Amino acid sequence: MFTTSVVTFAVTRAVPRHTLCEHCGAEFVYHLERTGVGTSGFGLADSQEVADAKAVQAAHVDLWRELDTGAEPVPCPECFKYQSHMTEAARAERWGRVRHYGGQALAALPVVAFLTVIVFVVLFPKHTELAVAVVLGTSAVLLLAGALAALVFRFGKCVPNDWPEAYRKAKADELALTRDDFDRALSDGGPYVSDLVAGFEADYAGTPFLWVLPEEIGNEGAVPFDLPDGTEIEVQLSDADDDGVFLSGDRLTGAPDGTRVCLRLFNVYKPPTAASA
Numbered sequence: 001m002f003t004t005s006v007v008t009f010a011v012t013r014a015v016p017r018h019t020l021c022e023h024c025g026a027e028f029v030y031h032l033e034r035t036g037v038g039t040s041g042f043g044l045a046d047s048q049e050v051a052d053a054k055a056v057q058a059a060h061v062d063l064w065r066e067l068d069t070g071a072e073p074v075p076c077p078e079c080f081k082y083q084s085h086m087t088e089a090a091r092a093e094r095w096g097r098v099r100h101y102g103g104q105a106l107a108a109l110p111v112v113a114f115l116t117v118i119v120f121v122v123l124f125p126k127h128t129e130l131a132v133a134v135v136l137g138t139s140a141v142l143l144l145a146g147a148l149a150a151l152v153f154r155f156g157k158c159v160p161n162d163w164p165e166a167y168r169k170a171k172a173d174e175l176a177l178t179r180d181d182f183d184r185a186l187s188d189g190g191p192y193v194s195d196l197v198a199g200f201e202a203d204y205a206g207t208p209f210l211w212v213l214p215e216e217i218g219n220e221g222a223v224p225f226d227l228p229d230g231t232e233i234e235v236q237l238s239d240a241d242d243d244g245v246f247l248s249g250d251r252l253t254g255a256p257d258g259t260r261v262c263l264r265l266f267n268v269y270k271p272p273t274a275a276s277a
């Protein structure tokens with residue numbers, strides 16, 4: 001009579017994460033993607049539709065918490081250093097590698113043990129107990145060493161800025177764009193505007209996207225922007241602006257008549273609070 005079912009809904013989104021380097025002051029952007037999961041149980045009292053809506057809403061709350069408080073280990077493209085809020089993500093990245101190789105070693109252990117026994121039986125047919133002892137001893141030592149290594153990597157000190165600079169530079173080249181490079185490369189919105197554009201492709205055709213920070217809107221400043229054809233214009237921001245609004249006319253200094261720019265907000269890191277943890 002109280003049978004309940006559980007509805008699960010997952011939603012994935014990618015955002016451009018803007019970071020102001022705490023070491024050198026450079027502004028850079030990297031790709032941040034997260035999946036939010038929401039569940040809701042329903043019994044006889046709720047309809048399927050209500051349960052679905054609750055799960056969808058919970059998934060979006062989870063998604064935005066993940067996008068706001070999450071971080072990827074991405075070194076600054078100017079000074080190749082990690083931000084302090086990326087330390088845990090860097091540790092996870094390194095731990096993931098260790099776990100990957102550790103898992104492979106563990107998977108190989110039975111095969112190695114089996115082959116060792118065969119070799120010993122062939123070489124010393126009268127001393128099979130010696131083979132078993134050697135295999136057991138070696139396996140025990142390897143497992144212990146693996147467990148110790150895992151503990152050190154999991155709980156030891158992690159200082160990603162002490163990692164070799166060549167590695168950090170390679171990671172920065174792979175994952176980060178300076179803000180200027182991002183503006184040039186992503187003025188068509190790239191993968192970050194499907195939330196707005198899906199279903200309205202004709203309305204957005206040819207409209208460049210200008211990415212700004214929330215405080216730049218609050219400051220009502222003028223920001224330089226290059227139109228796709230190379231024309232340099234200046235965009236006057238107003239604190240009434242919000243994510244997704246179109247700007248045109250006297251808001252765009254130096255732009256040809258009829259030019260329209262769509263304003264978008266960068267994602268920025270927000271430290272987790274007690275409420276969001």
Ligand SMILES: [Zn+2]
Pocket residue numbers: 021022023024025026076077078079080081
């Ligand atoms: Zn830097």
